[in-house]
């Protein structure tokens with residue numbers, strides 16, 4: 001099967017097919033899709049390309065292709081959330097990194113599928129290996145939204161957005177979400193509790209808006225983290241304010257709070273509970289007491 005077939009003739013599908021044909025498939029990709037099955041299928045096809053021992057990769061007939069098709073190839077590793085946890089932690093990433101230096105079992109390459117739900121610390125640990133991976137090591141990060149990833153991680157990978165997400169409704173939702181996220185972000189450095197509470201409780205009725213707002217909020221926090229590490233002075237004023245008024249640790253902990261809130265939302269938690277939790281934990285991160293509750 002070609003990528004075009006999997007992705008119903010979309011531009012992304014054609015792009016992936018042409019990269020495959022020219023043996024230019026990147027060593028680190030991010031697959032962004034709200035459709036998990038589609039993302040898994042595309043990731044599977046990528047692993048096939050890397051495991052295939054045939055001439056025209058993926059031939060679909062060799063042992064490598066067949067094992068990849070079934071998802072049972074011994075050189076395929078999944079870095080996923082373990083039982084009882086909300087996200088992939090730095091420990092899992094570190095053991096993956098040491099595994100990267102061990103030779104493949106059967107194929108020429110090793111392929112790692114990585115879950116998007118990583119703590120900020122785990123994502124930081126991932127940076128170096130993404131930049132300078134051992135030869136023949138490939139990474140596929142599968143995510144509902146690339147905003148769950150730190151900009152520094154995103155910039156080291158090639159992003160493929162699967163499925164069409166642009167429409168008027170989408171744009172409208174994006175704009176509303178951005179406004180809401182900005183309002184929350186601007187209230188973060190403020191020591192008054194009321195503005196933050198008002199901004200967050202506005203979300204409690206609309207799940208789709210909340211989901212998108214959390215995505216935008218994580219983008220804003222990512223940008224603030226970058227401003228903190230490498231101040232440009234040219235980013236929007238509110239980004240500069242957040243970067244200036246919060247410590248590095250507070251910003252990383254805020255990022256984790258937003259990621260956790262996204263997980264809670266995807267698990268259909270009660271919306272009022274979520275907004276209360278979010279308020280309390282943003283406040284706690286702001287004061288740099290480290291981590292969130294639970």
Ligand SMILES: [Zn+2]
Pocket residue numbers: 051052053054057058059060061062063064065066
């Ligand atoms: Zn093959």
